[in-house]
Amino acid sequence: MAEQVDVVVIGLGVGGEEAAGRLAEAGLTVVGLDPRLVGGECPYWGCVPSKMMIRAANLIAETRRVDGMAGKATVEPDWAPVAQRIRKEATDDWNDQVAVDRLVKKGVTFLRERGTITGPGRVTAGDREFEASRGIIVATGTVPSIPPIEGLAGTPYWTNHEAIEADTLPDSIIVLGGGAIGLELTQVFARFGVQVTVVEGLDRVLALEEPESSELAQAALERDGVTFRTGVQAKQVGYDDGTFTLTLSDGSTVSAEKLLVATGRRVDIKALGLDTVGIDRDARSIAVDEHVRAADGVWAIGDVTGVGAFTHTAMYQANVAVFDVLRAEGAPPADYHAMPRVTFTDPEIGAVGQTEKQARDAGLDVSTAISQIPSSSRGWIHKAGNEGFIKLVVDNDRGVLVGATSAGPTGGEVLGALAVAVHAAVPVHSLQQMIYAYPTFHRAIGDALKAL
Structure with a gap:
């Protein structure tokens, strides 16, 4: 027999956690499902630990700016305190017990399981089935988008997870991708003494921003010692004796000890059972209306909607969903014109x-x-x-x-x-x-x- 609840939230990243907790505090019976860490990418492999890394790297840069303005200063970069701070202060050694306890205290029933929609209002998780009278919220986020480059699969390349978890830094690294995440990590590594080469297939980094932003960012990172290869594609990856070698579309090669793949992220929704409620399981994202409704009795929030892969977007959409689930009068529709x-x-x-x-x-x-x-x-x-x-x-x-x-x-x-x-x-x-x-x-x- 299906267990009767008000709402099932599938995915407990920042948006799903926020929605689940607030709905439970409002008196609804809420089940939250996620096989991964509660809180998602942001507190464990994204926003929070990466900004700790950036803070440390910027202190190094500021120290080097003392000469000529306030005397003389030298600095010897040391990654150990940065790695320790990430492990102890940001992630609890990648343990989400504090987040789980916080969610449960608000009244949410938490299961570390994948959720699958089996029909309108119905979700299975492990050996349990739930029937949600108010509906389902999908907040499953995204996963790294790994390009199908010959030779890449099976090599020990890094994603943002390995980059954030690193206890020591390599002597050299290739960063594949010149978007925001790639450039942030690039500058951190460079300021800690790593030789970094950025490979970007488009003709400029930060291609979604103004050209002036691209020029500024590249010039700043070049002053930090970064090498850029823009307008070339990675055609083949080789890995031998602890060294990565990328063959590029112009026939040249670049080599380094590590390879960070930072080529964006993608939704992974095929196994969610969305087709049972009339949602295209093969879509690149879940389309939502101004109240983040994806279908009758189904809401979607966060990266999975394709609106903007930002923590603040997920939190914003969680707020919209909560008001709509609670059937609040006068709830404003979502508006993204000032993202x-x-x-x-x-x-x-x-x-x-x-x-x-x-x-x-x-x-x-x-x-x-x-x-x-x-x-x-x-x-x-x-x-x-x-x-x-x-x-x-x-x-x-x-x-x-x-x-x-x-x-x-x-x-x-x-x-x-x-x-x-x-x-x-x-x-x-x-x-x-x-x-x-x-x-x-x-x-x-x-x-x-x-x-x-």
Whole structure:
């Protein structure tokens, strides 16, 4: 006999954990299923430990900037305290008991099992079956997307998991992929003395961001000693005697002790039984409406929706799903026009909304303006490590920002003001009349506005 519950949540990454806990606290009977660690990628192999690595690497860079500004300083990089902090403070040695206890305390029945949908409102997990009167929430996230390169399978290549778990660093590494994750880890490794080569098949890194962001990031990492090979594909992987050798599409080769595959992530939904509720099991993501409904009685949240592979997106969608499951009156629909994102390199590159190309491709009449951080008062004062810019993308017909980029020493923090402007469609005229505190990095927003 199927056990009667209100909601079954399949997948307990940040979004699924949030939704399950809040629904249980609201008085519903909730079952949460996940064979992996509760909390998902972010606290164990993503956002949290990677930012600990970045913090450590940036301290090394800041120490090296002392010369000529505040005396003389030397630094000897040591990976051991970084690895120890990740293991002890961030991940509890990749043990999720604290997260499980937190979830159970809220009233969720947790099972470390895979969930399979067998029909409307019905889910099996191990030898148990549940019938959910309110519905099912799917939040199974993504897995690394490994390209079908000849010779890659069967080699001891790294994904983000092995990179985060490393107790020691190699002498050299090839990073396959020039997206945000690849570049963040690249800079960390380089600042700890690893010889890094980035191979990116497209003609620039951070290809989804503004071209100015790509140029800034590559130049910054080249100063850290990174070698870039852009516009070439990896055609073959060889591994022999502890060395990886990649043959590239132009006939050249690159070799290193380790190979990190950072070529994106993909959904893995074929075994979820989605077809039993009318959802395409072969789709690249689960399509959802403005209330994150994927089908009658089924909601999907987080990376699996393809909206944005960010923790903050999963949390946002969890909130939308909770209100809808609870049938709350006046619950606002999901709106992604002001999606923020940050690449935590040094300089940080924050962006919100549309890039200039995306806005033009959407048929908008666009104006843009750029101000340079080194030319701002705060940037001039900051001096060493002051690289960055503010770029604004304006819809001329509406007179509002539809996108913006904030790159610089605190690019992700300065982004907050721009995210509010895009989200609330604040008129450019109003932004031009604001008072911007002096001397701050965010005052460069005002400089960009003057250039419109």
